[in-house]
Amino acid sequence: MPSPSRRLRPLELTNVTIADAFWAPRQRTNREATLPHEYRQCKETGRLDALRLTWKPGQPNPPHIFWDSDVAKWLEAASYSLATHPDPELRKLVDDVAALITSAQQPDGYLNSHFTIVEPQKRWTNLRDAHELYCAGHLMEAAVAHFQATGSRLLLDALCRYADHIDRTFGPEPGKKQGYPGHEEIELALIKLYHATGNERYLRLSKYFIDQRGQQPHYYDQEALARSDDPTKWWARSYEYCQAHKPVRQQDEVVGHAVRAMYLLSGMADVAAQTADDTLLAACRRLWASATERKMYVTGSVGSAGWGERFTSDYNLPNETAYAETCAAIGLVFFAHRMLQIEADAVYADAMERALYNGILSGVSLDGTKFFYENPLASEGKHHRQEWFGCACCPPNIARLLASLGTYAYSAAPDALYVHLYIAGSATASLPKVPIPSGGYSEVALTQETGYPWNGDVKLTVGVQQPSKFDLCLRIPGWCRKHTLRLNGKAVGHRIVKGYARVSRTWANSDRVELSLAMPIERVVAHPRVAEDAGKVALARGPLVYCLEQCDNAAPVRSLILPDKARLTARFDNKLLGGTVVIEGAGLAPTQAGWKGKLYRPADESALRPARFRAIPYCLWDNRSPGPMTVWLPRG
Secondary structure (H helix, E strand, O other): OOOOOOOOEEOOHHHEEEOOOOHHHHHHHHHHHHHHHHHHHHHHOOHHHHOOOOOOOOOOOOOOOOHHHHHHHHHHHHHHHHHHOOOHHHHHHHHHHHHHHHHOOOOOOOOOHHHHHOOHHHOOOOOOOOOHHHHHHHHHHHHHHHHHHHOOOHHHHHHHHHHHHHHHHEOOOOOOEOOOOOOOOHHHHHHHHHHHHOOHHHHHHHHHHHHHOOOOOOHHHHHHHHOOOOHHHOOOOOHHHHOOOOOHHHOOOOOOEHHHHHHHHHHHHHHHHHHOOHHHHHHHHHHHHHHHHHOEOOOOOEOOEOOOOEOOOOOOOOOOOOOOOHHHHHHHHHHHHHHHHHHOOHHHHHHHHHHHHHHHHHHEOOOOOOEOOOOOOEEOOOOOOEOOOOOOOHHHHHHHHHHOHHHHOEEEEOOEEEEOOOOOEEEEEEEEEEEOOOOOEEEEEEEEEEOOOOOOEEEEEEEEOOOEEEEEEEEOOOOOOOEEEEEOOEEOOOEEEOOEEEEEEEEOOOOEEEEEEOOOEEEEOOOOOOHHHOOEEEEEEOOEEEEEEHHHOOOOOOOOEEOOOOOEEEEEEOOOOOOEEEEEEEEEEEOOOOOOOOOOOOHHHOOEEEEEEEEEEHHHOOOOOOOOEEOOEEEO
16 A cells, blocks of 8 residues: 555566566576575574474573574565465475464464573563564564465464564553564564555554654663663663664664664654654654765675674774675665655665665675675685574575565656666556546556666667556666667657656657666775775776676785776676676786885885786675685775
8 A cells, every 4th residue: 555655666576577687597596596595594403493382491402582583584585486486396385384483373472482482481571682573573574475475364364463462562551561672673564564454553563663762761771670680781882782872763873783773764764654754754864864975885785893783983984894794785775765665766776776786795605505794895815605694684684685676676656657776677567647548547568678787778668558648767877977868769858857867758559768878987986084995996887896806816906006097998708707797907016026024115115017907796706716805996
């Protein structure tokens, strides 16, 4: 159902087909390798069996407080995959996992493996740390995805019972706990549950959790004292860690744990849109600016510090020690996508694209079975992807994003169709304010042909049953300095509105639009206050940020210098890393001669020699021989 202040509506996943040479193979690997691999990991580590509730005190491997969320994200990812690529074997597995989760539900609706069999006496006693509401949120998202993919209400009804239990437990009414989650997530999940069921109690509960956050007297202080803990001795030291240091409408800087912050902001954007809350939307805008204008890496990653997995001060963006958690970049995409539907501004789509092509896609190997938790922008060669983690939030998170990618590519307005991402394939949309002569409203089909991101040429063919007047809005990426637009072979007039080329006309069937986005190699510099990147340059082409890996280069990549006037060329190498555009050029490298017995020497004795180099997309690094890597190069 539409939201009061949302200008756009994302197309349903099943209304979008991805059939390109870049994302379609990634999605196929996600289906054929990543999902089976993650299922095995959930089975072998005990995450699935924990839901059987057979663990007994004294036995090894007790179910952890956040294990349920890993299973839920896997189920959500598998459900999205099932929706677009029916598979009887996957359908059985999905239904079996849904039934397993449902079987763990308690008579009062409660559903959490850890607090049912490991610490039942501690249920709802530590919202600050214990992840109960976080796990509940991921279970809700999985239930909605499972229902939409299969039509089965088994898991959806179970999670509605759980949501009802939570609603009976929390709220402003006398006798209820006036708390909210330490790890945000349920806020956005409740909105999904509301849309799936139409039950307004779920919308009100999401709004309550957001409104209550950071209010005084502080709930986390009260619950800590109730369990005989000293709140002043909490390891994180400040409620900034979980964005509970002040009410959300008073916050003007994004702080704390980056994933929590992005999930909270996604929920805030949902509630702001659904309730037409201008004060909440204003807070979203402020915190968006804080995150993307002062605390975001060139790769679209956020959260620079490993201690607390958190944001730090403005412009503090170290490269080799960058935490840049995969989940945080995914959370940024969630937030950007929601703001995009509210304001139809390409600034959100630009950030979404940057994260998708760089800081997120780097999080999974080409074979789909190894993952980055952290995504540094420089390495001495010891940082590698792993098959799994004790805290395994990132692997199933990236799986669900890749499986649902189609929902991020297009949106519909009542009288307009928006293209946010350039991905070959097709889409269909209903435009409710575009009547047709025979009655009813217009159904629009759009076919997209493109070699993006390797080139910027996009061809779109419009399909309509009858001539229909609407606007076609094509994003002109922020990285693009020049574009051309043609309609049926001729230049066409258009307006640029908030970063979108808007073509208004009565469309005929088979009208053909050709968009050409200039895609030269760009040297990118950071804001002068980013001390780590002072005097350095990064390479980008289109939406892709590039890096240098040692296995491609004879000179040490961590000491290579790129002269400002060096000629750079781009070429497609179909034998490298599944086929990729590489950037090549001539840099300078310090000579290794004359250093024996010396740590320092006069600058005039330090000769530089020419050094050819090759750069690859950052998202593809660490798929070959291990070795040093860098994104930023000193300028010469």
